[in-house]
Amino acid sequence: MKDHRYYVYMLASRIGGTLYVGVTNDLIRRIHEHRTKAVEGFTKRYGVARLVYFEQFDDITVAIEREKRLKKWRRAWKVKLIKEHNPNWDDLYASITSA
Structure with a gap:
């Protein structure tokens, strides 16, 4: 059986800007x-295209549930989560494409 990975991710329009939460099986x-x-x-x-946060999962059901929970979070909670893992709101896209 193929090893599957699923990702929940957050995009921002800019530092402190508009946020978007999504789920995918191919982050890049x-x-x-x-x-x-x-x-x-x-x-x-x-x-909205700056990748500022993502999580990886092995189970699509768990990933979708996490996405749904994050979408219901208050904006302040999402911002706090981003700042904890990516304090400068760096665009993480380059780090996932060069790996």
Whole structure:
């Protein structure tokens, strides 16, 4: 059986900007789609493409549940989570594509 990985991620339009929470089975592809505005929707409309946080899971059900929970969180809680792991709100895309 193939080893699957799933990711819950947060994008920001800029430091302290608009946030987006998503889930995917291919983080590099999905972030590339956001960055190139390849898919219609919220991130294209609001220019949200800076990868500021992500978590990895082996179980899609757990990943989807985590995404749903994060989407319900208050903005302040999301910002705190980002700052704990990425205090400068660096765009993490380069770090996942060069690995």
